[in-house]
Amino acid sequence: MYIAEAFKYRYDFWRYVIGTLLVFVGVVIGQIPLGIAVFLERGMEIAEMTEGELMQVLDSNFTFFLILLTFAAGLGVLLLVVKLLHNQPVKSITTSRKKVDWGRVWFGFGLVAAFTIIVTLIEYSVNPEDFLVNFQPVPFAILVGIAIIMIPLQTSFEEYLFRGYFMQGLGTLVKNRWVPLIITSVCFGGLHFFNPEVTQMGNLIMIYYIGTGFLLGIMTLMDEGMELALGFHAGNNLTAALLVTADWTAFQTESIFKDISDPTAGIDVLVPVFIIYPLFLFIMAKKYGWSDWKNKLFGRVEKPETIKLSEES
Known part of the structure; x- marks a missing residue:
């Protein structure tokens, strides 16, 4: 079981609290190059500017790189936290399989990219x-x-943080699967609350972000690993960044198309979550033979017997 992988290592909950704080510090440090670049260009504080204003101050590609560098710094700190604070190999926070299945990563990537x-x-x-x-x-x-x-x-930073670190940490604490699924999905959606899309389209768009969190969480729990979620998330963001940009999106890039329509949140927000996402899960379930949905999404998380015996001895 994927969540139960954490029981093999140092899974005291205080470690997850400290680890989360360290990751937050890593993200803040990762923002320093962007802040320096903006200050040198205009002498303005980054906190006072929207992402659209940043794109106007700096070259859009350079700004795009610096924004993503923040996440790269967070990923680096997170992997160090897993290794040093929890004494846990990256493989065990990625999958419960004997090795990472790159075929699954590419399938998740290709499915959403083609769509x-x-x-x-x-x-x-x-x-x-x-x-x-x-x-x-x-x-x-x-x-x-x-x-x-x-x-x-x-x-990968977002997946390892939410579907990996937080899901395993909460799972070992509450000893079930549904609480980590709900909390990580809602928190993942909440992370996007300050995106410019929410300002432009209203709070209804949060259904899409939280729904996406549930989609990725269900993939991880049903498949007993993050490979599909890692590929899917990367494919979604990569194709979005390369294909279409707009003045009101989080990523404003030198893409092929620019959307100049007046954005509104309505049926186009609900269709992906309640129609397209279940279709994606159906395709994956058929390909990988998923079964026992009730237990994998709502069942208990049990500490392996071998670990219980070693602790008792």
Whole structure:
């Protein structure tokens, strides 16, 4: 069982509290280069600026890199925390399998990437007036280089933090699966509350973010590992960054298209969560033979007998 992997190592809950604080410090340190760049350019504090304003102060690709560098720093600190504070190998916070299944990572990546590309092209063909062709070869090539390297670090940080570190830590504390699933999904969605999309489209968009958290959490629990979630999250963010940008999105990039429509949150928020996401889970369930949904999503998390015996002795 994936969550029970943590029982094999140092799983005292105080370690997770300290580890979370250290990761937060790592993220703050990761923001320093962006703050320095903005200060040198304009002498303004980064806290006073929106991401759109940052893009106007600095080159958009450079700003994109510096924003993602924050997540890369957080990932580095998190992996050190897992290794040094919990004495836990990265493999065991990634999967319960004997080794990481990269085939699953690529399947999750390819599934959402193909879907996003197809849907974007359909939207462009149906409503071309909502898009500008934003493609510029040199800036786009630079964006591709940055995105391929940095976006997987950004998405891996979020996955290792929520579906890995927090899910295992909460699971060993409460000894069940449904509490970690709910808490990590809601917290993951809440992390996006200050995104410019929420300001533009209203709080209804939070259904999408929290729903995405549940999707990734269900993938992890049903598959007893994070590989599908790691690939899916990276594929989603990478294709989004390369295909479409807008003045009101968190990532404003040198993408192929620019959405100039007036964004509203309505049925387009509910369809992915209640129709598309269940379809993704159905495809994965068929491919990987998922079963025993009730136990894997709501069952107890038991400490392995071998660990119990060693502790008693």
